[in-house]
Amino acid sequence: MTGTPSPSPSLPDLSFLDLSFLDHPALLPAFVEENRPRATGAGLDPHEYTRVTALLRSLHEWPEACRAAGRRHLTAADRAAAEGRTVSAGEAYEAAARWFHAAGLLPHPDRAAAAEAAVEADEAMRRALAHLDPAAERVEGGSFAGWLRRPTGVAHPPVALVVPGMDSGKEEFHAVAGALLARGTAVLAMDGPGQGVLAATSAPEPDYHRVVGRVIDALTAHGGVDTDRVGVIGLSLGGYYAVTAAAHEPRIRATAVVSGPYRLDWDALVPFVTATLTQRCGTPEAARAFAARVDMTGLAPAVTGPLLVVEGGEDRIPGVTNADVLADRAPHAELLLVPHGNHLLGNALADWLPAAADWLTARLGTPSAR
Structure with missing residues:
Protein backbone atom coordinates (compact mmCIF):
# COMPACT_ATOMS: atom_id res chain seq x y z
CA MET A 1 0.00 0.00 0.00
CA THR A 2 1.33 3.38 -1.00
CA GLY A 3 1.37 6.83 0.52
CA THR A 4 -1.40 9.37 0.61
CA PRO A 5 -1.81 12.31 -1.76
CA SER A 6 -1.65 15.82 -0.34
CA PRO A 7 -4.32 18.49 -0.67
CA SER A 8 -4.06 20.83 -3.62
CA PRO A 9 -1.86 23.83 -2.79
CA SER A 10 -4.13 26.18 -4.76
CA LEU A 11 -7.85 25.60 -4.34
CA PRO A 12 -10.13 27.75 -6.57
CA ASP A 13 -11.41 31.02 -5.15
CA LEU A 14 -15.11 30.49 -4.44
CA SER A 15 -15.60 33.44 -2.13
CA PHE A 16 -18.40 34.64 -4.42
CA LEU A 17 -20.52 31.61 -3.50
CA ASP A 18 -23.51 32.46 -1.31
CA LEU A 19 -23.52 30.03 1.60
CA SER A 20 -25.77 32.14 3.83
CA PHE A 21 -28.30 29.31 3.92
CA LEU A 22 -25.92 27.56 6.33
CA ASP A 23 -26.93 30.15 8.93
CA HIS A 24 -30.65 29.47 8.66
CA PRO A 25 -31.76 28.39 12.15
CA ALA A 26 -33.92 25.53 10.88
CA LEU A 27 -31.21 24.01 8.70
CA LEU A 28 -28.99 22.68 11.50
CA PRO A 29 -31.54 20.27 13.04
CA ALA A 30 -32.85 19.35 9.58
CA PHE A 31 -29.35 18.55 8.29
CA VAL A 32 -28.51 16.51 11.38
CA GLU A 33 -31.67 14.41 11.11
CA GLU A 34 -31.53 14.07 7.34
CA ASN A 35 -27.99 12.72 7.54
CA ARG A 36 -28.56 10.44 10.55
CA PRO A 37 -29.54 7.37 8.44
CA ARG A 38 -26.71 8.06 6.03
CA ALA A 39 -24.20 8.35 8.86
CA THR A 40 -25.34 5.19 10.62
CA GLY A 41 -25.60 3.34 7.29
CA ALA A 42 -21.97 4.30 6.71
CA GLY A 43 -21.03 2.72 10.04
CA LEU A 44 -20.95 5.63 12.48
CA ASP A 45 -22.20 4.71 15.93
CA PRO A 46 -25.69 6.27 16.24
CA HIS A 47 -25.17 7.25 19.87
CA GLU A 48 -21.86 8.92 19.12
CA TYR A 49 -23.49 10.72 16.20
CA THR A 50 -26.09 12.09 18.60
CA ARG A 51 -23.43 13.21 21.09
CA VAL A 52 -21.31 14.93 18.44
CA THR A 53 -24.15 16.72 16.69
CA ALA A 54 -25.93 17.75 19.93
CA LEU A 55 -23.08 20.16 20.68
CA LEU A 56 -23.37 22.03 17.38
CA ARG A 57 -24.56 25.63 17.52
CA SER A 58 -24.28 26.17 13.77
CA LEU A 59 -23.63 24.13 10.65
CA HIS A 60 -20.37 26.05 10.33
CA GLU A 61 -19.14 23.90 13.25
CA TRP A 62 -20.00 20.58 11.54
CA PRO A 63 -16.65 19.89 9.82
CA GLU A 64 -14.49 20.55 12.87
CA ALA A 65 -16.80 18.57 15.16
CA CYS A 66 -16.53 15.56 12.84
CA ARG A 67 -12.76 15.92 12.55
CA ALA A 68 -12.47 16.13 16.34
CA ALA A 69 -14.40 12.86 16.61
CA GLY A 70 -12.06 11.35 14.03
CA ARG A 71 -9.02 12.47 15.99
CA ARG A 72 -10.40 10.84 19.16
CA HIS A 73 -10.67 7.52 17.34
CA LEU A 74 -7.23 8.06 15.86
CA THR A 75 -5.76 8.48 19.35
CA ALA A 76 -7.47 5.29 20.51
CA ALA A 77 -6.21 3.47 17.42
CA ASP A 78 -2.62 4.59 17.96
CA ARG A 79 -2.78 3.43 21.57
CA ALA A 80 -4.18 0.03 20.58
CA ALA A 81 -1.57 -0.37 17.85
CA ALA A 82 1.25 0.44 20.28
CA GLU A 83 -0.07 -2.21 22.64
CA GLY A 84 -0.33 -4.84 19.90
CA ARG A 85 -4.14 -4.93 19.87
CA THR A 86 -4.39 -5.27 16.11
CA VAL A 87 -8.14 -5.70 15.65
CA SER A 88 -9.01 -2.87 18.03
CA ALA A 89 -6.50 -0.61 16.29
CA GLY A 90 -7.92 -1.43 12.86
CA GLU A 91 -11.49 -0.85 13.95
CA ALA A 92 -10.62 2.48 15.56
CA TYR A 93 -8.73 3.63 12.46
CA GLU A 94 -11.77 2.65 10.40
CA ALA A 95 -14.05 4.68 12.68
CA ALA A 96 -11.68 7.63 12.34
CA ALA A 97 -11.84 7.36 8.54
CA ARG A 98 -15.65 7.45 8.66
CA TRP A 99 -15.67 10.58 10.82
CA PHE A 100 -13.07 12.38 8.70
CA HIS A 101 -15.15 11.56 5.64
CA ALA A 102 -18.31 12.87 7.35
CA ALA A 103 -16.57 16.23 7.85
CA GLY A 104 -16.79 16.84 4.11
CA LEU A 105 -20.52 16.28 3.63
CA LEU A 106 -21.26 19.99 3.86
CA PRO A 107 -20.59 22.73 1.26
CA HIS A 108 -18.53 24.60 3.83
CA PRO A 109 -16.60 27.77 2.92
CA ASP A 110 -13.30 26.39 4.25
CA ARG A 111 -12.39 24.18 1.32
CA ALA A 112 -8.79 23.78 2.48
CA ALA A 113 -10.05 22.16 5.68
CA ALA A 114 -12.31 19.90 3.62
CA ALA A 115 -9.33 18.82 1.52
CA GLU A 116 -7.34 18.09 4.68
CA ALA A 117 -10.21 16.01 6.09
CA ALA A 118 -10.35 13.95 2.89
CA VAL A 119 -6.64 13.22 3.17
CA GLU A 120 -7.12 12.32 6.85
CA ALA A 121 -9.90 9.91 5.89
CA ASP A 122 -7.74 8.32 3.21
CA GLU A 123 -4.78 7.90 5.56
CA ALA A 124 -6.92 6.52 8.39
CA MET A 125 -8.41 3.97 6.00
CA ARG A 126 -4.92 2.95 4.87
CA ARG A 127 -3.95 2.32 8.47
CA ALA A 128 -7.21 0.46 9.15
CA LEU A 129 -6.64 -1.91 6.25
CA ALA A 130 -3.02 -2.46 7.29
CA HIS A 131 -4.41 -4.01 10.47
CA LEU A 132 -7.68 -5.58 9.29
CA ASP A 133 -6.86 -6.63 5.72
CA PRO A 134 -3.09 -6.49 5.13
Whole structure:
Protein backbone atom coordinates (compact mmCIF):
# COMPACT_ATOMS: atom_id res chain seq x y z
CA MET A 1 0.00 0.00 0.00
CA THR A 2 1.33 3.38 -1.00
CA GLY A 3 1.37 6.83 0.52
CA THR A 4 -1.40 9.37 0.61
CA PRO A 5 -1.81 12.31 -1.76
CA SER A 6 -1.65 15.82 -0.34
CA PRO A 7 -4.32 18.49 -0.67
CA SER A 8 -4.06 20.83 -3.62
CA PRO A 9 -1.86 23.83 -2.79
CA SER A 10 -4.13 26.18 -4.76
CA LEU A 11 -7.85 25.60 -4.34
CA PRO A 12 -10.13 27.75 -6.57
CA ASP A 13 -11.41 31.02 -5.15
CA LEU A 14 -15.11 30.49 -4.44
CA SER A 15 -15.60 33.44 -2.13
CA PHE A 16 -18.40 34.64 -4.42
CA LEU A 17 -20.52 31.61 -3.50
CA ASP A 18 -23.51 32.46 -1.31
CA LEU A 19 -23.52 30.03 1.60
CA SER A 20 -25.77 32.14 3.83
CA PHE A 21 -28.30 29.31 3.92
CA LEU A 22 -25.92 27.56 6.33
CA ASP A 23 -26.93 30.15 8.93
CA HIS A 24 -30.65 29.47 8.66
CA PRO A 25 -31.76 28.39 12.15
CA ALA A 26 -33.92 25.53 10.88
CA LEU A 27 -31.21 24.01 8.70
CA LEU A 28 -28.99 22.68 11.50
CA PRO A 29 -31.54 20.27 13.04
CA ALA A 30 -32.85 19.35 9.58
CA PHE A 31 -29.35 18.55 8.29
CA VAL A 32 -28.51 16.51 11.38
CA GLU A 33 -31.67 14.41 11.11
CA GLU A 34 -31.53 14.07 7.34
CA ASN A 35 -27.99 12.72 7.54
CA ARG A 36 -28.56 10.44 10.55
CA PRO A 37 -29.54 7.37 8.44
CA ARG A 38 -26.71 8.06 6.03
CA ALA A 39 -24.20 8.35 8.86
CA THR A 40 -25.34 5.19 10.62
CA GLY A 41 -25.60 3.34 7.29
CA ALA A 42 -21.97 4.30 6.71
CA GLY A 43 -21.03 2.72 10.04
CA LEU A 44 -20.95 5.63 12.48
CA ASP A 45 -22.20 4.71 15.93
CA PRO A 46 -25.69 6.27 16.24
CA HIS A 47 -25.17 7.25 19.87
CA GLU A 48 -21.86 8.92 19.12
CA TYR A 49 -23.49 10.72 16.20
CA THR A 50 -26.09 12.09 18.60
CA ARG A 51 -23.43 13.21 21.09
CA VAL A 52 -21.31 14.93 18.44
CA THR A 53 -24.15 16.72 16.69
CA ALA A 54 -25.93 17.75 19.93
CA LEU A 55 -23.08 20.16 20.68
CA LEU A 56 -23.37 22.03 17.38
CA ARG A 57 -24.56 25.63 17.52
CA SER A 58 -24.28 26.17 13.77
CA LEU A 59 -23.63 24.13 10.65
CA HIS A 60 -20.37 26.05 10.33
CA GLU A 61 -19.14 23.90 13.25
CA TRP A 62 -20.00 20.58 11.54
CA PRO A 63 -16.65 19.89 9.82
CA GLU A 64 -14.49 20.55 12.87
CA ALA A 65 -16.80 18.57 15.16
CA CYS A 66 -16.53 15.56 12.84
CA ARG A 67 -12.76 15.92 12.55
CA ALA A 68 -12.47 16.13 16.34
CA ALA A 69 -14.40 12.86 16.61
CA GLY A 70 -12.06 11.35 14.03
CA ARG A 71 -9.02 12.47 15.99
CA ARG A 72 -10.40 10.84 19.16
CA HIS A 73 -10.67 7.52 17.34
CA LEU A 74 -7.23 8.06 15.86
CA THR A 75 -5.76 8.48 19.35
CA ALA A 76 -7.47 5.29 20.51
CA ALA A 77 -6.21 3.47 17.42
CA ASP A 78 -2.62 4.59 17.96
CA ARG A 79 -2.78 3.43 21.57
CA ALA A 80 -4.18 0.03 20.58
CA ALA A 81 -1.57 -0.37 17.85
CA ALA A 82 1.25 0.44 20.28
CA GLU A 83 -0.07 -2.21 22.64
CA GLY A 84 -0.33 -4.84 19.90
CA ARG A 85 -4.14 -4.93 19.87
CA THR A 86 -4.39 -5.27 16.11
CA VAL A 87 -8.14 -5.70 15.65
CA SER A 88 -9.01 -2.87 18.03
CA ALA A 89 -6.50 -0.61 16.29
CA GLY A 90 -7.92 -1.43 12.86
CA GLU A 91 -11.49 -0.85 13.95
CA ALA A 92 -10.62 2.48 15.56
CA TYR A 93 -8.73 3.63 12.46
CA GLU A 94 -11.77 2.65 10.40
CA ALA A 95 -14.05 4.68 12.68
CA ALA A 96 -11.68 7.63 12.34
CA ALA A 97 -11.84 7.36 8.54
CA ARG A 98 -15.65 7.45 8.66
CA TRP A 99 -15.67 10.58 10.82
CA PHE A 100 -13.07 12.38 8.70
CA HIS A 101 -15.15 11.56 5.64
CA ALA A 102 -18.31 12.87 7.35
CA ALA A 103 -16.57 16.23 7.85
CA GLY A 104 -16.79 16.84 4.11
CA LEU A 105 -20.52 16.28 3.63
CA LEU A 106 -21.26 19.99 3.86
CA PRO A 107 -20.59 22.73 1.26
CA HIS A 108 -18.53 24.60 3.83
CA PRO A 109 -16.60 27.77 2.92
CA ASP A 110 -13.30 26.39 4.25
CA ARG A 111 -12.39 24.18 1.32
CA ALA A 112 -8.79 23.78 2.48
CA ALA A 113 -10.05 22.16 5.68
CA ALA A 114 -12.31 19.90 3.62
CA ALA A 115 -9.33 18.82 1.52
CA GLU A 116 -7.34 18.09 4.68
CA ALA A 117 -10.21 16.01 6.09
CA ALA A 118 -10.35 13.95 2.89
CA VAL A 119 -6.64 13.22 3.17
CA GLU A 120 -7.12 12.32 6.85
CA ALA A 121 -9.90 9.91 5.89
CA ASP A 122 -7.74 8.32 3.21
CA GLU A 123 -4.78 7.90 5.56
CA ALA A 124 -6.92 6.52 8.39
CA MET A 125 -8.41 3.97 6.00
CA ARG A 126 -4.92 2.95 4.87
CA ARG A 127 -3.95 2.32 8.47
CA ALA A 128 -7.21 0.46 9.15
CA LEU A 129 -6.64 -1.91 6.25
CA ALA A 130 -3.02 -2.46 7.29
CA HIS A 131 -4.41 -4.01 10.47
CA LEU A 132 -7.68 -5.58 9.29
CA ASP A 133 -6.86 -6.63 5.72
CA PRO A 134 -3.09 -6.49 5.13
CA ALA A 135 -3.54 -7.92 1.63
CA ALA A 136 -5.46 -4.81 0.52
CA GLU A 137 -3.63 -2.89 -2.20
CA ARG A 138 -3.74 0.66 -3.45
CA VAL A 139 -4.74 0.97 -7.10
CA GLU A 140 -4.59 4.48 -8.51
CA GLY A 141 -4.08 6.57 -11.60
CA GLY A 142 -4.38 10.22 -12.56
CA SER A 143 -8.18 10.21 -12.28
CA PHE A 144 -8.90 7.60 -9.61
CA ALA A 145 -7.63 6.18 -6.34
CA GLY A 146 -8.94 3.22 -4.40
CA TRP A 147 -8.33 0.16 -2.29
CA LEU A 148 -8.53 -3.27 -3.86
CA ARG A 149 -9.63 -5.99 -1.46
CA ARG A 150 -9.99 -9.67 -2.27
CA PRO A 151 -12.20 -12.28 -0.59
CA THR A 152 -10.49 -14.95 1.46
CA GLY A 153 -10.29 -18.37 -0.14
CA VAL A 154 -11.43 -17.37 -3.66
CA ALA A 155 -8.86 -17.65 -6.43
CA HIS A 156 -9.00 -15.06 -9.22
CA PRO A 157 -12.35 -13.59 -8.13
CA PRO A 158 -14.54 -11.23 -10.13
CA VAL A 159 -14.39 -7.61 -9.04
CA ALA A 160 -16.97 -4.95 -8.26
CA LEU A 161 -16.25 -1.22 -8.43
CA VAL A 162 -17.97 0.75 -5.67
CA VAL A 163 -18.59 4.25 -7.06
CA PRO A 164 -19.48 7.11 -4.68
CA GLY A 165 -21.54 10.20 -5.43
CA MET A 166 -21.56 14.00 -5.30
CA ASP A 167 -20.29 14.58 -1.76
CA SER A 168 -19.12 11.08 -1.01
CA GLY A 169 -15.96 9.01 -1.13
CA LYS A 170 -14.59 5.51 -0.84
CA GLU A 171 -14.58 5.63 2.98
CA GLU A 172 -18.37 5.75 3.19
CA PHE A 173 -19.60 2.40 1.90
CA HIS A 174 -17.94 -0.14 4.19
CA ALA A 175 -21.15 -2.18 4.43
CA VAL A 176 -21.41 -2.51 0.65
CA ALA A 177 -17.79 -3.63 0.34
CA GLY A 178 -18.18 -6.08 3.21
CA ALA A 179 -21.33 -7.64 1.74
CA LEU A 180 -19.63 -8.26 -1.60
CA LEU A 181 -16.42 -9.59 -0.07
CA ALA A 182 -18.42 -12.02 2.06
CA ARG A 183 -19.99 -13.41 -1.10
CA GLY A 184 -16.70 -14.02 -2.90
CA THR A 185 -16.33 -10.85 -4.96
CA ALA A 186 -13.27 -8.61 -4.87
CA VAL A 187 -13.98 -4.92 -4.33
CA LEU A 188 -12.34 -1.72 -5.48
CA ALA A 189 -13.82 1.10 -3.40
CA MET A 190 -12.75 4.15 -5.37
CA ASP A 191 -12.64 7.92 -5.58
CA GLY A 192 -12.95 9.42 -9.04
CA PRO A 193 -12.68 13.02 -10.26
CA GLY A 194 -14.20 15.47 -7.79
CA GLN A 195 -14.64 12.77 -5.15
CA GLY A 196 -13.01 12.00 -1.82
CA VAL A 197 -9.27 12.47 -1.77
CA LEU A 198 -9.35 13.76 -5.37
CA ALA A 199 -11.95 16.48 -4.77
CA ALA A 200 -9.33 19.16 -4.14
CA THR A 201 -7.45 18.48 -7.36
CA SER A 202 -10.16 17.63 -9.91
CA ALA A 203 -13.72 18.42 -10.95
CA PRO A 204 -16.58 15.92 -11.39
CA GLU A 205 -16.43 14.06 -14.71
CA PRO A 206 -19.73 13.46 -16.55
CA ASP A 207 -17.97 11.07 -18.95
CA TYR A 208 -17.24 8.76 -16.04
CA HIS A 209 -17.02 5.74 -18.34
CA ARG A 210 -13.57 6.94 -19.33
CA VAL A 211 -12.52 6.78 -15.67
CA VAL A 212 -13.99 3.30 -15.27
CA GLY A 213 -12.21 2.16 -18.42
CA ARG A 214 -8.88 3.30 -16.97
CA VAL A 215 -9.71 1.55 -13.69
CA ILE A 216 -10.38 -1.75 -15.48
CA ASP A 217 -7.16 -1.34 -17.47
CA ALA A 218 -5.26 -0.80 -14.21
CA LEU A 219 -6.87 -3.84 -12.58
CA THR A 220 -6.03 -5.98 -15.61
CA ALA A 221 -2.40 -4.94 -15.41
CA HIS A 222 -2.42 -5.36 -11.64
CA GLY A 223 -3.63 -8.97 -11.79
CA GLY A 224 -5.22 -11.14 -9.14
CA VAL A 225 -8.82 -10.48 -10.15
CA ASP A 226 -10.91 -11.56 -13.14
CA THR A 227 -11.49 -8.46 -15.26
CA ASP A 228 -13.67 -10.49 -17.61
CA ARG A 229 -16.18 -10.39 -14.74
CA VAL A 230 -16.51 -6.76 -13.68
CA GLY A 231 -19.50 -5.31 -11.87
CA VAL A 232 -20.26 -1.75 -10.85
CA ILE A 233 -22.41 -0.51 -7.99
CA GLY A 234 -22.99 3.24 -7.94
CA LEU A 235 -24.57 5.13 -5.08
CA SER A 236 -26.43 8.46 -5.36
CA LEU A 237 -24.73 10.46 -8.15
CA GLY A 238 -22.48 7.41 -8.45
CA GLY A 239 -25.54 5.66 -9.86
CA TYR A 240 -25.44 8.00 -12.85
CA TYR A 241 -21.72 7.33 -13.19
CA ALA A 242 -22.35 3.58 -13.08
CA VAL A 243 -25.02 3.76 -15.80
CA THR A 244 -22.75 5.92 -17.96
CA ALA A 245 -20.04 3.29 -17.59
CA ALA A 246 -22.41 0.41 -18.32
CA ALA A 247 -23.67 2.13 -21.48
CA HIS A 248 -20.17 2.65 -22.90
CA GLU A 249 -17.87 0.02 -21.37
CA PRO A 250 -18.41 -3.51 -22.75
CA ARG A 251 -16.26 -5.11 -20.03
CA ILE A 252 -18.93 -4.41 -17.40
CA ARG A 253 -21.00 -7.53 -16.86
CA ALA A 254 -23.60 -6.23 -14.37
CA THR A 255 -24.57 -2.90 -12.82
CA ALA A 256 -26.43 -1.86 -9.67
CA VAL A 257 -27.72 1.65 -9.02
CA VAL A 258 -28.66 2.79 -5.50
CA SER A 259 -30.61 6.06 -5.13
CA GLY A 260 -29.30 7.30 -8.46
CA PRO A 261 -30.58 10.39 -10.28
CA TYR A 262 -32.27 9.76 -13.62
CA ARG A 263 -32.14 13.46 -14.37
CA LEU A 264 -31.27 16.77 -12.65
CA ASP A 265 -33.13 20.05 -13.05
CA TRP A 266 -30.68 22.76 -11.97
CA ASP A 267 -33.29 25.45 -11.39
CA ALA A 268 -35.28 23.21 -9.05
CA LEU A 269 -32.34 21.93 -6.98
CA VAL A 270 -32.02 23.11 -3.39
CA PRO A 271 -29.14 25.50 -2.45
CA PHE A 272 -27.33 22.71 -0.60
CA VAL A 273 -26.98 20.72 -3.84
CA THR A 274 -26.18 23.64 -6.15
CA ALA A 275 -23.57 24.99 -3.72
CA THR A 276 -21.94 21.56 -3.41
CA LEU A 277 -21.82 21.09 -7.18
CA THR A 278 -20.46 24.61 -7.66
CA GLN A 279 -17.69 24.00 -5.14
CA ARG A 280 -16.79 20.69 -6.74
CA CYS A 281 -16.97 21.97 -10.33
CA GLY A 282 -15.27 25.32 -9.65
CA THR A 283 -17.76 27.79 -11.19
CA PRO A 284 -21.56 28.15 -11.38
CA GLU A 285 -21.38 27.78 -15.16
CA ALA A 286 -19.42 24.52 -14.93
CA ALA A 287 -21.79 23.19 -12.27
CA ARG A 288 -24.87 24.02 -14.34
CA ALA A 289 -23.30 22.39 -17.40
CA PHE A 290 -22.43 19.29 -15.38
CA ALA A 291 -25.99 19.04 -14.01
CA ALA A 292 -27.36 19.26 -17.56
CA ARG A 293 -25.28 16.21 -18.48
CA VAL A 294 -26.80 14.14 -15.68
CA ASP A 295 -29.61 12.63 -17.74
CA MET A 296 -30.06 8.90 -18.30
CA THR A 297 -32.66 9.28 -21.07
CA GLY A 298 -30.22 8.55 -23.86
CA LEU A 299 -28.18 6.08 -21.83
CA ALA A 300 -30.97 3.74 -20.75
CA PRO A 301 -31.40 1.84 -24.06
CA ALA A 302 -27.62 1.35 -24.29
CA VAL A 303 -27.40 -0.50 -20.96
CA THR A 304 -27.94 -3.94 -22.42
CA GLY A 305 -26.48 -5.95 -19.54
CA PRO A 306 -28.22 -6.87 -16.29
CA LEU A 307 -29.18 -3.82 -14.26
CA LEU A 308 -30.58 -3.56 -10.74
CA VAL A 309 -32.18 -0.29 -9.66
CA VAL A 310 -32.55 0.13 -5.89
CA GLU A 311 -34.85 2.94 -4.78
CA GLY A 312 -36.28 4.17 -1.50
CA GLY A 313 -39.90 5.26 -1.46
CA GLU A 314 -39.06 8.15 0.88
CA ASP A 315 -36.21 9.44 -1.30
CA ARG A 316 -37.47 12.81 -2.51
CA ILE A 317 -34.97 15.54 -3.42
CA PRO A 318 -36.23 18.66 -5.25
CA GLY A 319 -34.86 18.85 -8.77
CA VAL A 320 -33.96 15.15 -8.89
CA THR A 321 -35.89 12.64 -10.98
CA ASN A 322 -35.23 9.27 -9.35
CA ALA A 323 -33.79 6.35 -11.27
CA ASP A 324 -36.84 4.11 -10.86
CA VAL A 325 -37.72 5.47 -14.33
CA LEU A 326 -34.60 3.67 -15.54
CA ALA A 327 -36.07 0.31 -14.58
CA ASP A 328 -38.78 0.80 -17.23
CA ARG A 329 -36.44 2.00 -19.97
CA ALA A 330 -33.34 -0.19 -19.83
CA PRO A 331 -33.73 -3.54 -21.63
CA HIS A 332 -32.78 -5.88 -18.78
CA ALA A 333 -33.47 -3.86 -15.65
CA GLU A 334 -35.04 -4.90 -12.38
CA LEU A 335 -36.41 -2.61 -9.68
CA LEU A 336 -35.97 -3.19 -5.96
CA LEU A 337 -38.20 -0.64 -4.22
CA VAL A 338 -38.08 -0.25 -0.45
CA PRO A 339 -41.14 1.87 0.44
CA HIS A 340 -39.71 3.22 3.72
CA GLY A 341 -36.17 3.74 2.41
CA ASN A 342 -34.70 7.24 2.24
CA HIS A 343 -31.82 8.52 0.11
CA LEU A 344 -29.06 5.87 0.10
CA LEU A 345 -31.42 3.67 2.19
CA GLY A 346 -29.21 3.91 5.26
CA ASN A 347 -32.38 3.43 7.30
CA ALA A 348 -33.13 0.12 5.56
CA LEU A 349 -29.84 -1.71 4.92
CA ALA A 350 -31.34 -5.12 5.70
CA ASP A 351 -34.10 -4.55 3.14
CA TRP A 352 -31.82 -4.05 0.15
CA LEU A 353 -28.11 -4.69 0.72
CA PRO A 354 -28.16 -8.52 1.10
CA ALA A 355 -30.47 -8.83 -1.91
CA ALA A 356 -28.40 -6.44 -4.02
CA ALA A 357 -25.14 -8.18 -3.06
CA ASP A 358 -26.68 -11.56 -3.92
CA TRP A 359 -27.95 -10.18 -7.23
CA LEU A 360 -24.58 -8.76 -8.27
CA THR A 361 -22.75 -11.88 -7.07
CA ALA A 362 -24.99 -14.12 -9.18
CA ARG A 363 -24.56 -11.99 -12.31
CA LEU A 364 -20.79 -12.05 -11.95
CA GLY A 365 -20.83 -15.82 -11.66
CA THR A 366 -19.42 -15.92 -8.14
CA PRO A 367 -20.07 -18.82 -5.79
CA SER A 368 -21.45 -17.76 -2.42
CA ALA A 369 -18.90 -17.43 0.36
CA ARG A 370 -17.84 -20.34 2.43
